[in-house]
Amino acid sequence: MIDEAQHLGFDVLEQIRLLTNLETDEKKLLQIILTGQPELASMLSRPELRQLNQRITARFDLTPLDRAETRTYVQHRLNIAGNRDDRAIFSDSALREIYRLSGGVPRLINLLCDRAMMGAYGRQQDRVSAGLIGEAAAEVLGSAPAGHGRSGRGGRWAWILAAVVTLSGLAAFVTGSRYLELADRAEVPVSEPQGSAEMVAIPTPAESGPLKSPLASVDETSRPWLLKVEDAESALWQLWSGQALQVPLCQAAVGNGLQCERLSADTWDEVIKPNRPAILALKRENGFAAATVLLSVSDAGATLWTGSAVCDASLTELASVWRGQALYLWQTPKGWIGPVGEGDSGSVVSEIVDAFAELDNLPAPPLDTYTPALAERVREFQRLVGLEVDGVMDAQTWQLLSDRLGRGFTLKKATRLALNKSGGAECR
Structure with a gap:
């Protein structure tokens, strides 16, 4: 087993072959097993390593934990540390916030939980609330919580990539970094392994002829909406801002009062529930990462945005390449670092008060503290829109409140804007 294999030079990789x-x-x-950072996948896709890549016989992704797995993981770590009676140290809202901020990445889960428990200890509290998780994120991750602005190219969570030489050659485990910042950004399609060890002639360097440009893949010709991840990010940002994306998407979002929200879903209804255009994490035929921007879903199919054209795709075809993950942007209230509840104060509370005053067509009181009366107003709204009724202003509650006020960049608005931008351009 060779760890950090992305640092290997071409000559060493050729010897491995x-x-x-x-x-x-x-x-x-x-x-032979190779493990490494996301750069390993990009390196293996280079034309000069084509022969090595052709010996890959298996690829596996180690994806982030989902919401239920995150909850189980936290409880398991607590039990290992001595919480034998399964006492609920983290509230349900805190666990939801841990998942939202960490994106299901174990290392970030550990950081958030450790700092939040230290905060609870310092305040002589025996339970960790969602507010403490938000404070912990601000302390250990900076002003932009994980998954919401700290996803720059150099600061990504490094998920494992691995490759194994088996009986028929090389088998690679290729894994992305957190969600959309996945391992593959390769532009050269990679040939699939052919045959078994007994059937494949393994050429030496002397026998190998000059490399030729590969033919366009089926993905590129029949699925023009199957984009490179960075192109999908640029396309979504173009809709939101009307400008070219100069920095990583989530970094640009934080600088403009937006947040990246990641979700894992099993159905299309879950993806469109936030009512925001979303980047879908997809996979190419060779198993590497791709993405597209989802504008709408109906019985007739999905409407997608490439940055220059609006495309239609059948739900069956889209589902066949979807990884079950999505990312969308949403406008935050000023001063937002996480869910807001009773006892919290500041400009974020003032904006919540102003929003409800506008919704109720009443003058806004000069209030910057989250009072029991405000919590009850939030509960009324949550009951009205069918959300979990807890009186906490979380991301989903704020998004629906913004939509009621006509402020949200909804799927309908995004589709109309994309159609205008495309000018009727053909999807190709």
Whole structure:
């Protein structure tokens, strides 16, 4: 096993390829496992490493934990630390906030929980609230919580990429970094492995001819909406701001009063529930990452945005390449660092008060503290729109409140804008 394999030079990787020649009449003599950062996938996709890449026989993704797994993971770590009676140290809203801020990344979950428990200890509290999680995120992750602005190219969570040399050559485990910042940003399609060890002739460098430009893949010709991840990010940002994306998407979002929200979903209804245009995490035929921008879903199919054209796709075809993850942007109230509840204060509370005053067509009181009366007004609104009724102003509650006021950048608004921008351009 070779760790941090993305640092290997071309000559070393070529020697690894040659080691796959070592075999008896019955079996291969070596099994090589490569593990590394997301750059390993990009490196393997380079044309000069095509022969090595052709020996890959298996690829696996290690994806972030989902919401339920995050809850189970936190409880397991607490039990290992001595919480034998399964006491609920973290409230339900705190666990939801941990998942939202961490994106299901274990390292970030550990950081948030550790700092939040220290905060609870310092305040002599025996339970961690969502507010403490928000404060912990601000302390350990900076002003932009994980998954909401700290996803720059150099600060990504490094998920494992791995490759294994098996009986028929090289098998690669290719894993992305957090959600959309996935491993593959390769522009050169990679040939699929052909045959087994007994059927494949393994050429030496002397036998290898000059590399030719590969033909366009089926993805590129029949699915013009299947974009590189950075192109999908640029397309979404173009809709939101009308400008070119100069920095990583979530970094640009934070600088403009927006937040990145990541979600894992099993159905299209879950994806469109926030009512915001979303980037879908997709996969190419070779298993590497791709993305597209979703504008709408109906019985007739999905409407997608490429940055220059509006495309239609059947839900069956889209589902066949979807990884079950999505990302969308939403406008935050000023001073937002996380869910707001009773006892909180500041400009974020004032904006919540102003929003309800506008909704109720009443003058806004000069209030900057989250009072029991405000919590009850939030509960009334949550009951009205069918949300969990807890009196806490979380992201979903604020998004629906913004939509009621006509402020939200909804799917309908995004579709209309995309159609105007495309000017009737053909989807190709």
